[in-house]
Amino acid sequence: MHIAITGNIGAGKTTLAEQLAEHYGWEVLYEAVEGNPYLADFYRDMPRWAFNLQVYFLNSRFAQVKRIIDIQQANQTGQKQPHTVVQDRTIYEDAAIFARNLYQSGDMLERDFTTYHALFANMASLVRPPDLMIYLRASLPKLRQQIQKRGRSFEQSISDDYLINLNRLYEEFVASYQLGPLLIIEVDAIDFAKNPADFTQVLHQIEAQLSREV
Numbered sequence: 014m015h016i017a018i019t020g021n022i023g024a025g026k027t028t029l030a031e032q033l034a035e036h037y038g039w040e041v042l043y044e045a046v047e048g049n050p051y052l053a054d055f056y057r058d059m060p061r062w063a064f065n066l067q068v069y070f071l072n073s074r075f076a077q078v079k080r081i082i083d084i085q086q087a088n089q090t091g092q093k094q095p096h097t098v099v100q101d102r103t104i105y106e107d108a109a110i111f112a113r114n115l116y117q118s119g120d121m122l123e124r125d126f127t128t129y130h131a132l133f134a135n136m137a138s139l140v141r142p143p144d145l146m147i148y149l150r151a152s153l154p155k156l157r158q159q160i161q162k163r164g165r166s167f168e169q170s171i172s173d174d175y176l177i178n179l180n181r182l183y184e185e186f187v188a189s190y191q192l193g194p195l196l197i198i199e200v201d202a203i204d205f206a207k208n209p210a211d212f213t214q215v216l217h218q219i220e221a222q223l224s225r226e227v
């Protein structure tokens with residue numbers, strides 16, 4: 014099975030993915046942050062590094078897609094124990110949210126966006142959507158608080174406008190998402206990392222959604 018977690022910067026995807034993996038024994042596919050050769054430069058100068066960073070993320074996400082396809086094929090042959098993978102952000106978000114935002118805000122040239130999009134469309138034609146997409150919805154203050162708490166130096170310069178624009182595109186993405194089951198979790202009022210009762214409630218929501226699909 015393939016579970017994906019979607020949401021803005023600082024929404025808590027990595028934390029939830031880790032907690033779910035620990036609870037259920039799932040494998041986590043992380044986003045490429047450590048060792049990402051563009052991210053810090055990108056936050057310093059978006060127009061210069063936008064295209065480079067998007068191609069980098071697209072490629073790393075495609076490597077995850079290949080891993081997911083391998084797992085699904087192994088699950089189908091039934092030779093091994095069924096394996097579930099939880100993915101920290103999807104390839105769809107790179108194109109529909111991050112790259113689009115850069116283009117709309119003038120930080121990515123039209124020809125670069127067109128080239129990027131053609132590459133994405135080719136890759137996306139091979140992608141099977143997740144069995145469950147979990148959207149972590151968080152307000153600007155909550156995102157800010159978590160970005161600050163995490164303390165990555167290069168993320169401290171992220172503007173409110175950037176996060177607001179991403180949140181708007183996330184809401185559009187989720188509103189039109191029809192590729193499969195979608196669960197929306199409102200994270201403003203909960204702290205699943207610190208409060209076990211909140212984590213249990215999230216588990217119940219996920220299990221209820223998964224049992225509806227089988």
Ligand SMILES: Nc1ncnc2c1ncn2[C@@H]1O[C@H](COP(=O)(O)OP(=O)(O)OP(=O)(O)O)[C@@H](O)[C@H]1O
Pocket residue numbers: 020021022023024025026027028044045046052066067070101106107108111112168
């Ligand atoms: N396609 C993309 N374009 C631009 N920046 C991206 C893209 N994908 C990821 N990023 C950035 O890479 C970093 C990823 O960090 P990380 O994996 O910790 O996730 P996150 O988005 O901060 O979410 P969370 O806190 O929910 O785990 C963030 O700064 C994020 O904005």
